[in-house]
Amino acid sequence: MGSLVLIVEDSSMTRSMIRSAAEEIEGMETIEAANGFEALRLLPSQQFDLIITDINMPDINGLELINFVRKDPRFHAIPLIIISTEKSEEDKKRGLQIGADAYLTKPFKAEEVQDAIKALI
Amino acid sequence: MKASDNDFVDEAEELLTEAGSYLLDIQEAGSAEPDPDSINSLFRTMHTLKGMSGMYGHQCITDISHALENILDDIRLGRADMDDQSVDFFFKHMDTLRSLITSLREGHALSDEDAQACMTEITDFKGGAAETQEADPLEALEEYEDLLSILSEYEEHRLKSNLKKGKGIYKMNVVYSLDDFDTRLKELTADIKDFGEMLSTMPTSEGIPAGSIGFTLVIGSGKTPQEVKELSGVDVEVMSSMAEPEEEARPADAARAPGGPGGQQAPQPTMAEDASLKTSATTVRVNIEKLDRLLNAVGELNLIKNNTRKLWTEMSEVFGKNPLVIDLYKIVQNMERRLHELQTNVLEVRMVPIGQIFTRLGQVVRRYTRGAGKEINLTVFGEDTEIDKFLAEEIVDPLMHIVRNSIDHGIESPEDREASGKPRAGSLQLRASQRGNSVVIEITDDGKGIDVDVVRRKAIERGLMSSSSALGDMEILDFMFEAGFSTKKTVSETSGRGVGLDVVRAKMVSLGGYTEITTEVGMGTIFNLTLPITLAIVKSLMVRVGKETFAMPLSSMQETMDIIRMDIKHLDGGDVVDFRGEMIPIASLGEVLHIPDDGEEFAYAMLIGHGDKRLFLIVDKMTGQQEIVIKPLSDYFEGLSGFAGAAEVGSNEVVLVLDAEALLSEAFEKKKALQKG
Structure with missing residues (x-):
């Protein structure tokens, strides 16, 4: 049985890097959202096993998305990884407080992403 | 250059273009406070x-963008100020980045030296002095701690900044359908x-029915809660009241007076001394309105040229082959050639390759293919075809919709495709080409096609056609562009969002274009979008009513026909004419515009409008087609409705250009009045 990862990130390049890192793990499938709005729409449409999100995005940011996921009984058990820059130290702290399970710093190595995914799935 | 660098360079250039436009927004704010969103x-x-350059290993680009990011972070979080000097600084270093990326595109390896000099400058730079920190204003919002804990550092800073300025902080709750909540x-x-600033947008599903989504919005505004409620139409909860009413005049305006301490010219991007930096300065961002003005000036010059030619004709009649007359002729000829050149160049400046749009569509295809569980090979042809920048932007959404439509409803699942003997992966082609003064964009899929019989049944069901009418396949497929027309029983994730084909059609019509579908069951579907290369030059039909000549853009009309005035039926609700078994309203252009027609029994009519709002307009004569440059009417004609502008045709003759939409409304208003009376 494969696992499905939702990648929420507004930079298409970063998104595809996360995707290719994730898909190197066997049985791992990904779906991409270019912003928080797309993520909100995709969430109820599939059974996700993991969410990877950026923090600083237009429209709704990663923290708002994490809060939404954690407060919704349909999604609250999905593990969540933040991928953001060292600039958002304060935001990372807040993200972990409101329910993210791990965080990675950009720029990241493919193995870091893979290790984080394996630890949570 | 490595192949992977191509992707990087493309995306980096896009980012820098985006950055440039934000910087222009900030610069335009002048000494008023720039929009925090732009920063x-x-x-x-x-x-x-x-992040991107780091992953591709372009260290010097990483270093510079990182250093700029640090400064911007301080500015956006209120630790430094965005003053004129900072704007200058960012323009300069954006140019540095652009030239580094240009040399990467040209295949030069980047040396650290390139970046070293400006790095020193950047690290020494401090933004403008920030306002001094005071007591934590967030104490006023203690009871909303839950809400505050979700704010990002940036949102928290914006909230503090609004509180400090004495703005009211308001909370709003909205619930929208999942289908269109983003719009x-x-x-x-x-x-x-x-009237304010959106500080936070928090989605929630608590107590929200399935299929919907709720949002808690926090806004800062200088308006009272009552005013905010009226302006937004949403109930408002006050989190913190406004300190005092908003002042109308900005004190900063005084400082902008010439010679004042803050009075200075808008900072310009600094010209770099380094040779490699100069290459990046070969492109200029120009507002399309400025190009419109330029085109208008060309039109004016054309009029002057025609007057000069007329003067030469008259002089040669009076003075014969006088050497002075011959000189004048040479000047007129020369002027004509140069003017033509000028016009072509001005139009060319507005053109962009359509590949820009195709790239964006490609991203959508990749994203949606996966979501829809399909396999699709996308191929693109004719990406160098040029189109007016304005049209290019306007056409993106319609194209996007058709592409999603093909992925969703056209191309079958890999399993279904294999079962019917097709390759697993579907093919989607985007093809652009130029045909005369039009650009044709074809979206071709090799999917399951559209069953014309299903469309016919649906059209009869909806009363769009009678079961006895003998329409061709093309005409029947055309019903798919009617509002609310869908043959699809279930709505999928991809297509369930946003526009339908009726919106695609409406957009195309407004751009002076049209849409066609060709399809074969089991083989696939071709969507064909044809639109003018530019809206600046329009192909028109020249028509006469009485002694007046008018131009009607071809894009605004569907058909023309001969008509005998006797055939017009006079009903209570107005005049109609039988057109292929359908009764269509008909009106005389002369009557609408209050000018007498020639009274001949034999006349012509043009069909304008679409859907159930169609109308034949009667004219005396049709005198041929002509390309015209539409120019706005002067204030002298203000209040005159029914005209889109004026155009110069032939020598020294100016005609009014008809505005089909306005004429339609006018004719239908009259009809309504008639029915009521």
Whole structure:
């Protein structure tokens, strides 16, 4: 049985890097959202096993998305990884407080992403 | 250059273009406070560029964008100020980045030296002095701790900044359908921007019915809660009251007076001394309105040229082959050639390759293919075909919709395809080509096609056609562009969002274009979009009523026909004419415009409008087609409705250009009045 990862990130390049890192793990499938709005729409449409999100995005940011996921009984058990820059130290702290399970710093190595995914799935 | 660098260079250039436009927004704010959104967006572009270049190993680009990102972070979080000097500084270093990326595109390896000099400058730079920190204003919002804990550092800073300025902080709750919440929310955000700032948008599903989504919005505004409620149409809860009413005049305006301490010219991007930097300065961003003005000036010059030619004709009649007359002729000829050249060049400046749009569509295809569980090979042809920049932007959404439509409803699942003997992966082709003064964009899929019989049944069901009418396949497929027309029973994730084909059609019509579908069951579907290369030059039909000549853009009309005035039926609700078994309203252009026609029994009519709002307009004569440059009417003609502008045709003759939409409304208003009376 494969696992499905939702990648929420507004930079298409970063998104595809996360995707290719994730898909190197066997049985791992990904779906991409270019912003928080797309993520909100995709969430109820599939059974996700993991969410990877950026923090600083237009429209709704990663923290708002994490809060939404954690407060919704349909999604609250999905593990969540933040991928953001060292600039958002304060935001990372807040993200972990409101329910993210791990965080990675950009720029990241493919193995870091893979290790984080394996630890949570 | 490595192949992978191609992707990097493309995306980096896009980012820098984006960054440039934010910077222009900030510069335009002058000494007034720049829009925090623009600063935050500029910060994000640098942040993304840094991340990207890091992954591709372009250290010097990483270093510079990182350093710029740090400064912008301080500015967006209120630790430094965005003053004129900072704007200058960012323009300069954006140019540095652009030239580094240009040399990468040209295949030069980047040396650290390139970046070393400006790095020193950047690290020494401190933004403008920030306002001094005071007591934590967030104490006023203690009871909303839950809400505050979700704010990002940036949002928290914006909230503090609004509190410090004595703005009211308000909470709003909205619930939207999952289908269109993003558009609805964006509309609301845009409305709020007129009188305040959206500080946070928190989605929630608590107590929200399935299929919907709720949002808790926090806004800062100088308006009273009552005013905010009226302006936004949403109930408001006060989190913190406004300190005092908003002042109308900005004190900063005084400082902008010439010679004043703050009075200075808008900072210009600094010209770099380094040779490699100069290459990046070969492109200029110009507002399309400026190009419109330029085109208008060309039109004026054309009129003057025609007057000069007329003068020469008259002089040669009077003076014969006088050497002075011959000189004048040479000047007129020369002027004509140069003017033609000028016009072509001005039009060319507005053109962009359509490949820009195709790239964006390609991203959508990749994203949606996966979501829809399909396999699709996308191929693109004719990406160098040029189109007016304005049209290019306007056409993106219709194209996007058709592409999603093909992925969703056209191309079958890999399993179904294999079962019917097709390759697993479907093929989707985007093809652009130029035909005369039109650009044709074809979206071809090799999917399951559209069953014309299903469309016919549906059209009869909806009363769009009678079961006895003998329409061709093309005409029947055309019903798919009618509002609310869908043959699809279930709505999928991809297509369930946003526009239908009726919106595609309406957009195309407004751009003077049209849409066609060709399809074969089991083989696939071709969507064909034809639109003018530019809206600046329009192909028109020249028509006469009485002694007057008018131009009607071809794009505004569907058909023309001969008509005998006797055949017009006079009903209570107005005149109609039988057109292929259908009764269509008909009116005389002369009557609408209050000018007498020639009274001949034999006349012509043009069909304008679409859907159930169609109308034949009677004219005396049709005198041929002509390309015209539409120019706005002067104030002298203000209040005159029914005309889109004026155009110069032939020598020294100016005609009025008809505005089909306005004429339609006018004719239908009259009809309504008639029915009531």
